[in-house]
């Protein structure tokens with residue numbers, strides 16, 4: 273039996289990619305030649321070039337200098353590496369800023385910035401768009417058919433806002449297209465409040481501190497939507513030029529995890545594969561498990577952006593990042609763990625920023641494969657090379673799907689609305705943090721989760737979890753209700769279904785559009801002071817044990833059950849005895865409502881109860897130390913089980929499974945074993961256990 277897998281993300285390199293940012297324009301020829309050899313030792317098969325190379329490609333307006341890049345492209349091809357070639361628009365040359373000041377970004381204070389830094393350009397400026405699309409065309413004409421070219425890396429880490437007059441005008445056009453009439457806009461913005469009614473489109477301006485409008489919540493959210501759309505439009509300006517001059521070459525851009533400035537679900541259809549940059553800040557407690565869980569969550573989110581397709585980890589640090597407040601070193605084994613974690617969740621490659629540590633400027637101390645020590649026997653170089661070797665041995669993992677029966681919603685527009693709203697507490701709104709808290713149990717148990725937004729397809733999941741889904745956009749409630757009717761389990765929480773797409777509050781009791789599915793009505797919400805707590809007391813066994821108590825804090829809603837059964841009640845305060853957890857049987861499914869923000873143990877126990885009830889299983893049964901996870905990719909003839917010890921202590925793992933093989937060499941593997949601190953192991957579970965999986969020869973990487 274052979275299962276379907278995805279085609280390789282890079283057809284020229286049908287294996288896991290290993291490489292990263294390479295900036296040869298910063299180095300003399302002898303170093304570039306040495307680098308070529310060192311890249312082989314580091315087991316690199318891919319490089320990203322040209323990301324910030326504008327001035328090296330166009331020293332003066334119209335004076336192009338591609339020769340160095342020609343040489344570098346040829347060198348990669350001759351040495352079997354593929355190239356993600358960037359358009360250089362992320363950092364403008366000084367000559368451009370001086371000659372065309374309109375290309376520089378304007379802040380929310382209305383002040384145009386000075387030249388410098390990066391991603392400091394206007395999203396709208398016709399000159400910037402013309403110059404960047406011309407450059408894209410030249411790159412595509414010159415390298416579109418180059419044997420090393422694998423894909424276009426369009427610009428770099430899109431982010432930030434521009435409030436210049438050109439962007440303001442574009443915003444007004446965007447608003448006209450969205451609302452059609454000022455009456456519709458005024459209604460959506462509830463502008464009769466404080467005499468904010470607009471009587472001419474020209475009166476509309478971008479909102480924001482320190483001098484601008486901050487009172488119209490709908491306007492604030494629209495500005496974020498607009499900026500996100502503008503970024504996509506800017507991306508398409510370059511991408512269309514590339515596609516026109518070099519049809520068929522895939523294009524992507526590097527996203528930034530849960531960064532809120534760009535809705536990744538909106539740009540996803542426009543990129544050929546998803547790529548993202550992961551720089552987990554391992555917090556003030558060095559290397560805590562929570563940071564690993566967050567990184568896993570974001571990998572799942574990136575996989576979810578294109579409905580489960582493999583993605584590329586475009587950047588991570590080979591060591592630490594110099595912009596952390598404290599530059600803690602990556603602990604031994606942690607590099608392998610970080611790389612395999614990405615692959616486990618669906619990445620088909622691990623890349624870095626950057627190849628060689630620069631001698632100057634703001635990232636001179638950022639981790640790099642070749643550090644200032646310039647040695648291949650250095651710890652970081654060795655660990656990078658070891659990961660590269662392992663990725664070569666894991667070639668059959670490339671394209672293997674990752675499948676989940678649980679979907680967790682993280683919705684950008686809802687996040688923007690939560691950020692903008694002035695209630696029910698101004699601190700600790702914690703949208704993303706809360707979503708991740710709903711992920712933890714599954715991660716610990718090795719149960720696969722897909723992270724989606726509220727407009728994604730729901731069929732195929734057994735359970736959909738939608739924490740704090742504050743904004744319900746048109747059609748979403750109907751789809752969630754239908755999902756339940758058809759037999760699905762929906763879990764949602766306090767602070768869900770309060771407003772429509774315009775941030776106007778629903779009438780009649782939240783979460784209004786989901787009321788019949790949930791069988792409840794929210795009357796009001798109580799925000800608790802830091803040392804104030806309530807309790808959730810379980811009244812009915814089934815999902816949780818009767819009599820169990822869990823601490824609730826920060827946010828507690830007062831809920832009336834309509835058709836729902838009450839599973840738990842509040843234990844304290846004037847609403848003691850009121851519903852805190854309800855379940856409504858609706859059609860063939862059930863909808864669960866969690867009325868308060870509860871301690872972690874509540875989520876763990878609730879999801880343990882639900883997964884047991886629904887028969888949702890981990891990818892492999894067994895037991896392991898807390899802080900270890902097991903994730904699975906389903907290859908053509910075998911499952912690949914990634915066992916990841918995300919703790920700084922030795923861990924014990926026992927899998928209820930016989931006949932496993934070690935993925936790196938195909939040898940038989942024990943099902944009970946120890947992993948050192950930050951240790952990791954990949955195991956193969958053959959689909960035909962009597963027939964161990966034959967690993968393909970790992971040939972030297974080759975570009976065709």
Ligand code: GLA
Pocket residue numbers: 428429549551587589593625635638
């Ligand atoms: C980002 C950028 C890179 C580099 C790294 C450093 O991801 O894309 O150019 O600045 O951060 O961590």
Ligand code: ZN
Pocket residue numbers: 377378394395396397434435436437438439440
């Ligand atoms: Zn602008």
